[in-house]
Amino acid sequence: MPAPMNPVLDTLAGLSASLAAKRVSSVEVTTALLARIERAQPALNAFVTVDREGALAQARAADVLRAQGGAGALTGVPIAHKDVLMTDGLRTTCGSRMLAQFTAPYDAFVVAGLKRAGSVLVGKTNMDEFAMGSSNETSFFGPVRNPWNTAFVPGGSSGGSAAAVAARLVPAATGTDTGGSIRQPAALTGVCGLKPTYGVCSRYGLVAFASSLDTPGPFARTAQDCALMLNAMAGHDPRDATSLARPREDYTRELAQPLAGLRIGLPREYFGAGIDADVAAAIDGALAEYRKLGATTVDIELPASRLSVPVYYVIAPAEASSNLSRFDGVRYGHRAADYDSLLELYAKSRAEGFGAEVKRRILIGTYVLSHGYYDAYYLKAQQVRRLIADDFQRAFARCDVIMGATTPSAAFEFGAKSSDPVQMYLNDIFTIAGNLTGAPAISIPCGFTRGGLPIGLQIQANHFREARLINVAHQYQQVTDWHARAPEGSQ
């Protein structure tokens, strides 16, 4: 593969090498990317906040550090954070009117990790309101547009981060994945998106949507870059009781491992009816590549996984209805201008501060937790969640990774599904199980539709097998160049 001529447009690893070789400075790269962001913003709307001054100050500091020889892989590399992750002193909106003016006094754990690693934060990316959505149409700050075709959605909820990486506005960005919110937009914008094992990246400073499912993770153009990001994002955090105390890992350590003997599980449920023909063809093509690399495929069954979407749409709204109660207009966030009673203060502040999709999910969640319905919905959903996890454990006894399409179809046009929430929810049919089980998964580009829209291959592995997952994705990217394609105008 020919190395790109311009380090500004290079992958994270490529840019890191250029910075190390002093072919370019962080200030130069940051300045150039800030200019690209400014130019792209009217068309893509990928950012909610751009921190030009802060970014350049960090870039200068990174260049000093490089000169002193204290640099790591991420030193001076510009990145962006999804606007659901708290950034000390820089506003965090969650894509909502509720927090449109909110600035936190602290960094999220993953934000602090990437800061310590020397990365340069250029800004906060747009997203579905409170991470609820699969199209980025629910943001208070307007939708993000897909860089491959601005008539199409970029996916969601981390659509701004995905679009920013796809459009070469930053080499990498953070996202959060609750039901597919990293992998689905990665697939729809032709980039790599990794959802680590639940508990590997602390949720501290991630504004909670559904606590038992929320998982921070990276976007980048290659699997290797995802590993470099994850190296700085993972780790035990005593401030998050669900963060796992595990030894630090280097997620690049298995990159070069050959795939001969790899057993790829193909769930019957992920193939067949309901999959777009172009998507099915692209997945078949990817599997053919893997066979060439020495992998074998094995048919598996995940019978309970057909219940993933209904289970998810009980558990996630239930947790959300409670998590979003703190946005009451009392201590911070949007407060209605006039109210005559405490009840009215609550009702008006929340009615004005939240958008339609957030309200829908709060109502669903409140309903399923209500007295008399709890057992039939929430408790039953938790039981089925266990059955789904059991399916995966049985499957992983027979294979090393599970593959299939990340989404049943490629990006759709704005408005195509926004009137039918269930159709929208079904876009996450293949990604949700990973959140319910907590196991890691990655989406990588594996082709295009006849209409020129990217298609994503989802690779799932068992808990804590991120290094293997990254290895399997990386080896594919050594023999294909889907991930190197750029949207027109972004080259």
Add this chain to the structure above:
Amino acid sequence: MSARADALHDHWEVVIGLETHTQLSTASKIFSGASTAFGAPPNAQASAVDIALPGVLPVLNRGAVVRAIRFGVAVGGTIHPRSVFARKNYFYPDLPKGYQISQYEIPVVQGGSITFAFGDAQRTVQLTRAHLEEDAGKSLHEDFSGMTGIDLNRAGTPLLEIVTEPDMRSAAEAVAYAKTLHTLVRWIDICDGNMQEGSFRCDANVSVRPRGQAALGTRCEIKNLNSFRFLEKAIEFEVRRQVELIEDGGRVVQETRLYDSDNDETRPMRSKEDAQDYRYFPDPDLPPLAIDDAWIAEVRAAMPELPQAMQARIVAHYALGVQDAAALTSSRDSARYFEAAMAALPVADATGAKLVANWMHGELAAALHRAGADIADSPVPAHALAQLVARIRDDTLSGKMAKEVFDALYGGDGGVDAIIDARGLRQISDSGAIATIVDGVLAANPAIVAEYRAGKEKAFNALVGKAMAASRGKANPAEVNALLRKKLGGQPA
């Protein structure tokens, strides 16, 4: 009133269950690192977690769990190997997250019991459960006109809510239970017991039923009773209210009521009809609380002897009465004082124990009460009281002298023997010296001696008084008595 009350109790049986919120004595909050100290300026002790900023998460304070285990061990309850924190969802300005983290389906402690003396009998109240939860903040309505102030210092303070079965049958019994529980939680050092500061507050569930009826009546819950007196008066009022209501043909509505101490009455707060649906569900931010046998054993090994066991030991070992033993173990400081005094006595026998107990409950308790001091800070240390008792027993001091020495001790005038010497308070028990005094008195008062010989017993007492006066009160009165009788030649005619 009392006749009427008797009539009431002839026909009606009162059924009471208590829920007690005990504030656990951890330095920091149950889910954050903020301090729990009382009295800080508003919101000075509210961390990002306590004010529920977006993105922050609760992390369980191990010290709160240790205290819950101590309680479970002390009451003989079952400590669940895996208990679950749940969210209780409701909106209120002093509840920053919009939910309270509590325990619902699986509490940390299940069962157990509290036994206490009630009159001459022993009563046992069964506990339903004890669970960990966080306190809410405070809404301040008085200080701001037209506005409400919110102080979140108390938000996140660790509580152990201790729930009884409906086992109590009178306000007095409920108070006896609550006092025993109050002693216990301070004894095992899990709660400072400060009721003014809200560290120990009771909710009472009260119902009445006709005697002989098996089914329970409809109950009302009276919230936030923060003194034993209010607990008693609130229950008594509520019982009268319910009985009068039923006797007038009405029926009790299940509701939550507040006790108004100014008017000595309970008033409705909210009825069951507008009871909120709290939408409890397991808190996904907190893994289940795992407590293994090793942890319980570690906590158990560090437990002090419990008041019930100590009372039994005191009764058996020192032959003291149950009332004495209960009073000595009314607090761990009192028990420590008693044990220290007994250890310092030259002869730690039943007589010594009775003397120590009497002095602790008499002079010492009175002096401490006057000074508003606690026995832990007593100006008369246990070894000094033991020394005083020793000097009474070896006849150095009469009872009257001992009181003078005690006052000097309390005033900080030095040790027992130093005070005795400095004030010349040593009792004269030497029979030669007393004989000289008695001879002098007999020689100087022939008229009284004659009266005595004529059969006037009172005259004998007059002679004793003269002898005591002649010794300036220092003669051992028993010796004086014996010697006078002997010298006067036995009984009067």
